[in-house]
Amino acid sequence: MRATEVRPTGVERTFGENEMIVTKTDQRGVITYANDLFLQISALREDEAIGRPHNVIRHPDMPRAVFKLLWDVLAERREIFAYVLNLAADGAHYWVLAHVTPSYDGAGRVVGYHSNRRRPAPAAITAVSDLYARLRTAEARAASPRDAVQAGWQALGNELRERGQEYDELVWSLTNGSAR
Amino acid sequence: MRRGGEDPRPGLATDDALRAITDTFRSVSAGDFESRVPPIGDTETAIATRTAVNGLLDRVDAFVREAGAASAAAAEGRFYRRFLTTGLQGAFRSSAEQVNQSLDAMSRNAARISQADLARLSLADELESAVLTVSEQVATAATQMGASANGLASFARGAISDAERGLETVTSLRAASDQIRDAVDLINQVASQTRLLALNATIEAARAGSAGKGFAVVASEVKTLANETTSSSEEIMGQVSTVQQAAADAVGVLEGVSRSFREISDLIDGIAVAVDGGAAAGTTGLSQLAEVLRAEVSRFVATIRSS
Numbered sequence: 274m275r276a277t278e279v280r281p282t283g284v285e286r287t288f289g290e291n292e293m294i295v296t297k298t299d300q301r302g303v304i305t306y307a308n309d310l311f312l313q314i315s316a317l318r319e320d321e322a323i324g325r326p327h328n329v330i331r332h333p334d335m336p337r338a339v340f341k342l343l344w345d346v347l348a349e350r351r352e353i354f355a356y357v358l359n360l361a362a363d364g365a366h367y368w369v370l371a372h373v374t375p376s377y378d379g380a381g382r383v384v385g386y387h388s389n390r391r392r393p394a395p396a397a398i399t400a401v402s403d404l405y406a407r408l409r410t411a412e413a414r415a416a417s418p419r420d421a422v423q424a425g426w427q428a429l430g431n432e433l434r435e436r437g438q439e440y441d442e443l444v445w446s447l448t449n450g451s452a453r
Numbered sequence: 454m455r456r457g458g459e460d461p462r463p464g465l466a467t468d469d470a471l472r473a474i475t476d477t478f479r480s481v482s483a484g485d486f487e488s489r490v491p492p493i494g495d496t497e498t499a500i501a502t503r504t505a506v507n508g509l510l511d512r513v514d515a516f517v518r519e520a521g522a523a524s525a526a527a528a529e530g531r532f533y534r535r536f537l538t539t540g541l542q543g544a545f546r547s548s549a550e551q552v553n554q555s556l557d558a559m560s561r562n563a564a565r566i567s568q569a570d571l572a573r574l575s576l577a578d579e580l581e582s583a584v585l586t587v588s589e590q591v592a593t594a595a596t597q598m599g600a601s602a603n604g605l606a607s608f609a610r611g612a613i614s615d616a617e618r619g620l621e622t623v624t625s626l627r628a629a630s631d632q633i634r635d636a637v638d639l640i641n642q643v644a645s646q647t648r649l650l651a652l653n654a655t656i657e658a659a660r661a662g663s664a665g666k667g668f669a670v671v672a673s674e675v676k677t678l679a680n681e682t683t684s685s686s687e688e689i690m691g692q693v694s695t696v697q698q699a700a701a702d703a704v705g706v707l708e709g710v711s712r713s714f715r716e717i718s719d720l721i722d723g724i725a726v727a728v729d730g731g732a733a734a735g736t737t738g739l740s741q742l743a744e745v746l747r748a749e750v751s752r753f754v755a756t757i758r759s760s
């Protein structure tokens with residue numbers, strides 16, 4: 274079920290500095306575990322979350338390029354930090370600083386993924402919203418969804434090249450710069 | 454958990470719940486951080502217990518993931534990736550901050566080391582260019598010295614052969630003056646015999662009386678000539694002696710000159726060997742030495758650059 278069925282209300286939801294929103298997924302991104310804060314802030318019951326693809330909370334304002342990057346990085350068995358805007362089932366939205374990592378079994382095989390989400394600093398949200406708006410504009414100009422991913426990806430690449438940073442460096446510069 | 458008053462079989466439900474929690478703890482203790490406590494009941498206590506246990510596991514999971522990833526990033530030199538302390542409390546947080554302090558220290562050290570690396574590299578650059586300049590100058594100087602030594606050597610050879618030619622000339626001069634001496638001796642003998650003849654003629658003329666008067670005049674002229682010849686010969690002998698003495702001196706001087714030039718020539722050969730290297734005795738020349746120095750320094754600098 275796609276998150277786009279929920280209409281955003283514009284209501285912003287936040288969570289505490291000491292709190293963490295946690296989910297685990299299988300290798301395809303289907304939710305296998307969600308902590309109580311995830312359910313509460315996403316306005317989902319546990320049985321509505323478990324077994325659903327993670328795009329159940331996808332916000333239409335999120336650029337596709339960011340999720341492409343997320344899956345590309347995970348495929349390389351690396352960690353990724355990303356600022357993500359999520360859409361709760363009741364139409365409210367919330368920003369998180371997500372840390373997504375592969376989970377390994379005893380033999381070192383990837384068995385799924387894990388996301389720890391922290392409360393982002395307001396200054397970081399402002400900067401990231403601007404960046405994401407530019408990426409979405411680039412994606413919106415594309416003719417097809419596939420072109421859109423490509424266009425957003427290119428726009429993200431250009432932005433990063435201009436700054437001389439990798440995406441994770443950008444995230445960390447925002448994180449170290451405002452949240453410390 | 455004991456307050457499960459509404460539950461018709463509170464003991465059994467608690468047992469199941471405890472078993473579920475125990476299973477999860479066993480898995481997590483064994484390092485399987487994917488395990489969480491499944492739903493263990495709808496009572497407020499059951500929900501709170503599950504939330505608390507899973508919350509603890511989430512924190513430990515987060516701490517372990519952060520610790521591993523942050524130190525791995527530091528090992529790769531990505532010091533901007535810190536231990537994210539947000540979401541952690543109490544000892545979790547203070548340990549995380551401790552890790553970040555260590556990362557800061559590592560980062561400072563890494564910066565210092567890379568600064569030292571830069572300094573070492575620029576030192577290597579300077580050394581290389583200095584040695585290159587010096588060895589080029591030495592090579593140029595060696596070429597010039599080699600050329601000068603060659604020039605000097607042929608000059609010395611010329612001087613030696615000049616002196617030898619001078620010796621020959623002076624020696625032939627001596628032979629010539631010996632011949633002059635012999636000739637003068639002969640003239641002297643002739644003169645003294647002439648004088649004797651003149652004496653006899655004078656006596657014979659006296660004996661002939663007035664008839665011999667004219668002849669006596671002639672005999673006296675002849676005697677005078679003989680005397681003049683003798684005195685001229687003595688003068689010549691004196692001159693010849695002076696010439697011979699001078700020739701002997703010249704021989705001494707020329708021999709000294711040619712000895713000196715032979716010594717100079719040996720010294721020049723020494724310079725040439727020092728500059729170009731001697732085929733014998735395996736001596737290395739100055740320009741080869743400069744080349745060896747340059748090669749050694751290049752190797753040293755390459756090692757410094759790659760380490």
Ligand SMILES: Cc1cc2nc3c(=O)[nH]c(=O)nc-3n(C[C@H](O)[C@H](O)[C@H](O)COP(=O)(O)O)c2cc1C
Binds near residue numbers: 302331340359371
């Ligand atoms: C562990 C994990 C956590 C994720 N968390 C989120 C999330 O919080 N919000 C979100 O929109 N997508 C999240 N995703 C990405 C989704 O799987 C999906 O790629 C994304 O929502 C885009 O969906 P779409 O391709 O249908 O547009 C997560 C993926 C993984 C593996």
